[in-house]
Amino acid sequence: MKRFHRLSVGSLAALCVVAVGACHKAAPAPAPAPATTPAAPNQDSIRAADQARADSISRAEAAQARADSIARAQAAAQALAAAQGTMRATLGTTIYFDFDKSDLRDDARAALDAKLPILSANPDLTIRISGHTDERGSDEYNMALGQRRAAAAKQYLVDHGIDAGRIATISYGEERPVAQGHDESAWSQNRRDEFEITAAPATLKQP
Amino acid sequence: MIRSFAFVRAATAACLLLGAAPRVMRAQDTTRRGVTLGIVYDRGTRPGVAVLPVSGALGDSVRAIVQRDLDYSDQVTLINLDAADSATFRQNQGTLNYPLFAKLGAVAIVQITLVGETTIHAVVHDVGQARVANVADHPLAPTPLSRAWRLDVHQVSDQVEQWITGAPGIAATRIAYLRGLALHIVDSDGAMDIAVPTVPGGYSSEWSPDARSLVYSTFGTTSRLMLLDLATGRSRVLVDAERNVTVVTPEFAPDGRSVLYARAGETGSDIYSVDVTPGAVPRRLTFGRGTDNVNPTMSPDGRRIAFMSTRLGRPELYIMDADGTNADVLTNYDFSDTNYRSDPDWSPDGRSIAYQSRVNGRFQVYSIPVRGGSPRLLTGDGENEQPSWAPDGRHLVFTSTRSGVRQLWILDAESGRIRQLTFAAGSRLAAWSPRLGAAGRQ
Numbered sequence: 001m002k003r004f005h006r007l008s009v010g011s012l013a014a015l016c017v018v019a020v021g022a023c024h025k026a027a028p029a030p031a032p033a034p035a036t037t038p039a040a041p042n043q044d045s046i047r048a049a050d051q052a053r054a055d056s057i058s059r060a061e062a063a064q065a066r067a068d069s070i071a072r073a074q075a076a077a078q079a080l081a082a083a084q085g086t087m088r089a090t091l092g093t094t095i096y097f098d099f100d101k102s103d104l105r106d107d108a109r110a111a112l113d114a115k116l117p118i119l120s121a122n123p124d125l126t127i128r129i130s131g132h133t134d135e136r137g138s139d140e141y142n143m144a145l146g147q148r149r150a151a152a153a154k155q156y157l158v159d160h161g162i163d164a165g166r167i168a169t170i171s172y173g174e175e176r177p178v179a180q181g182h183d184e185s186a187w188s189q190n191r192r193d194e195f196e197i198t199a200a201p202a203t204l205k206q207p
Numbered sequence: 208m209i210r211s212f213a214f215v216r217a218a219t220a221a222c223l224l225l226g227a228a229p230r231v232m233r234a235q236d237t238t239r240r241g242v243t244l245g246i247v248y249d250r251g252t253r254p255g256v257a258v259l260p261v262s263g264a265l266g267d268s269v270r271a272i273v274q275r276d277l278d279y280s281d282q283v284t285l286i287n288l289d290a291a292d293s294a295t296f297r298q299n300q301g302t303l304n305y306p307l308f309a310k311l312g313a314v315a316i317v318q319i320t321l322v323g324e325t326t327i328h329a330v331v332h333d334v335g336q337a338r339v340a341n342v343a344d345h346p347l348a349p350t351p352l353s354r355a356w357r358l359d360v361h362q363v364s365d366q367v368e369q370w371i372t373g374a375p376g377i378a379a380t381r382i383a384y385l386r387g388l389a390l391h392i393v394d395s396d397g398a399m400d401i402a403v404p405t406v407p408g409g410y411s412s413e414w415s416p417d418a419r420s421l422v423y424s425t426f427g428t429t430s431r432l433m434l435l436d437l438a439t440g441r442s443r444v445l446v447d448a449e450r451n452v453t454v455v456t457p458e459f460a461p462d463g464r465s466v467l468y469a470r471a472g473e474t475g476s477d478i479y480s481v482d483v484t485p486g487a488v489p490r491r492l493t494f495g496r497g498t499d500n501v502n503p504t505m506s507p508d509g510r511r512i513a514f515m516s517t518r519l520g521r522p523e524l525y526i527m528d529a530d531g532t533n534a535d536v537l538t539n540y541d542f543s544d545t546n547y548r549s550d551p552d553w554s555p556d557g558r559s560i561a562y563q564s565r566v567n568g569r570f571q572v573y574s575i576p577v578r579g580g581s582p583r584l585l586t587g588d589g590e591n592e593q594p595s596w597a598p599d600g601r602h603l604v605f606t607s608t609r610s611g612v613r614q615l616w617i618l619d620a621e622s623g624r625i626r627q628l629t630f631a632a633g634s635r636l637a638a639w640s641p642r643l644g645a646a647g648r649q
Contacts, residue, residue, distance in 0.1 A: 128428075138549035138563070138592070139636060140411055140456045140469075141515065141522065143426055144499050147453040147471035154451075155473075170428055171453040171471065175388065 080203075087118050087204045088197065091127065095153060097191040100137065102148040104156055108193075112156050115195070117207035119162050126199040128168040129153050134187035135174045146171030153193045168198065254314040254371060257286040260293060263321045265351050269360055273319065275396055276364035276378035279626070281602070281619040283371060286313045305337040315340075315371045319363070324349065329363050331370045341370040354399045358643060361394070365642070375642070377597045382604050382628065383412045383421055384615055384637040390423060393615075395597075395639075397628050404440045406433055411456050414640045416463040424455045424468065432457050432468060434483065446481055446489060456502045461509050467492075469501035469514075478503045478514055478531070492531035504553045504560070505529065506577075513537065513560050513577075515549045522547045524562055526577070538564070538575065540582065550593050553577075554600045561585075561594035561603055572605050574620060585618060586625075595639045604628060606635040 093115075095108035104112070119125055131146035131153075150169035158164045179186035256277055261270045277283050288296075291311070298304050308316055316332040327347050333340040345363050348355035361378035368376030380395045383403070390403040390412055403409075408425035415422065421435040422445060430453040432446035445466060446454055457468040465482045470489075475497045481489040493500040498518040505512050513526045519536065521544060527534035537560065538548045547565040554561065558577060563570040569590040575582040585594075589609030596603055597617075607616045615628040615637050628634075 137547065138502075138515070138522070141499065141501055141549055143410070143453050143455040144469060144471035144476040144501050148475060148499065151451070151473050169451045169473075170430070172427060175426070 083206055084204055087206070090114050091118055091125075091197060092195050094192045094194050096188065097149055097193075099134070099187070099191065100145070102131075102145065102152045104152055108153070109156065112153060112160075116157065116160050116162070118204065119157065119166070121205045121207040122201065123163075123166075124199065124201055125197065125204070126166045126168070128170065128196045128198050130176075130194045130196070131169065131171045132176060132190055132192050132194065133174045134190040135177065135182070136187065137174075139174060143171050143173035146173045149191075149193050153195075253282060253284045255286045255312040256283040256315050256317060256371060257288055257308055257311065257313040258317045259288070259296065259319070261319045261321065265321060268352060269319060269321065269327070272357065272360045272396070273317065273364045273367070276361055276376060277317075277368065279378070279396060279617075280368055280372075280376045280599075281622050281624055282368065282374065282376075283315075284312075286311050303332055305332070305334050308332075308334045317367050321347070324351070327359065327363050329367060331367055354394070354401070357394060357399060361396075362643075374599065377599045377602060377642070379643045380598060381640045381643065382595075382615065382637050383414060383640065384604075384629070385410065385412070385635055386629070386631055387633045390421070391634075393629065397630075400629070400631075403435065403437075404442075405435060406442055409433075411636060413458045413638045415459050416461055416641055418641045418643050422457045422459060422466050424457055426453060426455070430454050432466065432481075443485070445483065458504055460505050461507050467503035467505060467512065469503065471499070471501075475499050476501055478512070493527070493534070494531075502550055504551050506553050507555055507557045513551045513553055515551060520544070522549050524548050524551050524560065524575075537577075538562070538582070552595050552603075554596050555598055556600040558600075561596060563592040563594065572603065572618070583620075585620060585623075591616075593636055595637050597639045598642050602639075604637045604639050606637065 093111045095111050096105070097103070097108070098105065119127075129150040131148065131150035133142040133145050133149075137145070147169065150171060154164070154167045154169050157167060174190070177186070177190040178192075179189040258270055258274050258277070260266065274285055278285050286308075288311075295307055296304055303316060303318075313334050316334060318330040318332065320328040322328050322344070325347055327345045329343050329345065330339055331341045332338065343366060345359060345366070347359045350356055358379055364378040365376035368374065368378075378395055381392050382395065383390065383392050385391070388409075390405050390409045391400055392403055393400040403421065405423060406425060408427050408429065409423050410426050412421050412423035414420070419437055421437065422432060423435065424430065424432055429448045431444060431448040432454050433442040434445045435442045446468065449472075451473055453471045455469050455471065457466050459466055460480070463483070465480050467478060467480050469476050470479050475495050476499045477491055477493045477495050478500050479489045479491050481487050492512070493514075493516070495516065495518060498516060500514055500516045500518070502515040503512050504514070510529055511526055512529055513524060515522050516525045516534075519539070523536055523546060524538040525534050526537050538546070545565070547570075548562055551560045551562040554574075559574045560577060561572060561574045564573050564582070570592045571584055572586045572591045572594045573582045573584055585603070586605070586607070589607050591605055591607045591609070594603045594605040601620050602617055603620060604615055604617050606613055609616070610627065612632040613635050614630065614632070615634045616625055617628050618625045
């Protein structure tokens with residue numbers, strides 16, 4: 001036993017010398033470092049690697065969560081803007097009339113009906129209705145006819161509960177055509193009421 | 208004509224002794240007015256009139272203006288002298304060669320001289336009586352060919368017209384109208400078109416009886432009635448803007464003290480009257496109960512008002528008393544649902560109303576006797592609207608599409624002759640002025 005022990009130490013010492021000597025010389029001596037490191041450092045690095053992996057996963061997940069949240073917020077804002085846009089567009093739809101008439105057609109009533117809930121939900125909203133005619137007929141009488149067409153739309157809204165003070169009416173007669181032709185296709189586009197928002201909160205309430 | 212001359216010559220031999228020998232040019236005003244004794248105007252005949260060449264640098268311009276004015280009156284026939292040998296115009300003592308002019312067909316000779324730069328000396332010769340019949344001096348504005356200068360020449364034409372025919376001409380008048388969306392004024396012969404300073408949105412306009420002002424309406428977001436002083440170019444509010452109201456078709460009453468107009472509000476439109484004194488409160492004349500009542504025009508005696516109303520369910524013309532009572536339909540002479548009559552204008556002699564009526568889908572200009580009777584169709588080419596009477600009660604300015612775009616044209620209701628007044632596209636809504644006196648010099 002003694003002899004084996006002395007031999008092991010001696011060979012171990014010799015090995016160390018050789019190993020040291022090998023390091024200095026950069027000799028092609030195998031560098032089985034793991035074979036020479038203690039068992040404890042092995043575990044630490046595995047844990048560190050695991051930790052690093054977990055960290056990067058959770059960083060990626062956090063980034064994804066932030067991106068998702070931003071996307072949701074953008075979508076919500078777009079939906080809100082779209083809803084605002086839709087409401088304003090609905091308020092601004094034009095209604096049309098038959099020749100020489102200021103009666104409301106069914107399609108005109110439907111368009112006015114769509115405006116009612118938005119007007120009801122936003123009591124500070126005020127609008128201006130401008131009445132227009134086609135080019136036929138007396139120019140000056142058409143001023144009166146345009147005023148009558150604006151008044152007809154206003155009366156409908158007032159009859160359905162909107163305060164009259166929120167609606168102004170004016171006439172442009174035949175002086176502001178949207179279509180320049182001289183046939184029924186142009187004339188029918190010009191016989192109209194246009195609706196303009198004159199005061200509104202920054203964000204309209206949805207009805 | 209000759210028979211008349213013989214009679215008059217016999218009857219007025221004494222006047223020849225008392226009356227005008229040809230006058231020498233004088234510096235002071237030697238105006239003599241009144242209808243000449245020598246020429247009797249038969250309505251329907253057009254006496255031949257020769258206008259002598261006018262000497263001086265501005266002579267050609269003056270002669271051209273006078274000849275055109277006489278031609279446009281449609282009451283005389285101009286004798287063309289340009290081919291004749293002017294050396295033969297005078298006889299030995301410098302008097303005019305009356306037999307020559309008689310042969311040319313002239314009943315009267317117009318002789319105009321420019322005295323310095325300040326005076327027009329106008330003489331009318333009676334060819335049949337071979338003598339001077341009328342003489343007058345008229346002041347001439349300092350700037351040649353300016354608006355005021357031309358007006359002075361036009362006034363001489365109108366005086367000459369009165370001497371020859373008994374009725375003054377309408378050369379010294381102007382027409383206000385809408386070109387595009389701007390108010391303009393043009394002389395009756397189409398010259399000197401100017402833009403009128405107005406607040407934005409100027410639309411319908413009408414002259415005051417003294418021709419010093421225009422009343423006009425504006426449209427759009429601010430609809431009101433304004434009074435424009437033509438001398439200063441400043442407008443003042445006559446009827447202020449009202450919420451939910453459009454005002455249109457203003458017209459002066461003949462006494463110049465009030466303005467009639469249409470007010471389109473929440474329940475149709477009605478005719479109102481407002482005094483021109485500042486702060487006056489408008490008076491309502493029609494109670495249309497939801498119908499439209501527009502285009503008021505007053506009779507010259509101030510007693511009645513014609514206007515357009517839809518109370519029958521379609522636009523027709525009505526006449527009511529000046530206080531708004533006793534309205535009665537004027538144009539319901541053919542009972543059709545598709546009738547459309549509008550834009551009435553009462554004639555200066557009180558006897559007729561000019562208006563537009565839709566025929567086969569297009570408007571034409573008509574005249575109807577106020578007392579009842581058949582309407583007269585006055586136009587046929589293109590679409591014709593918005594007639595306005597001249598002060599002579601026989602000429603009308605109106606809007607026509609006959610040249611392709613809307614322009615102002617003038618027609619003579621007696622002879623049917625038509626001439627184009629404006630040449631800039633989009634001219635309409637014309638109002639013929641009264642005769643312009645001193646008010647015209649601005």
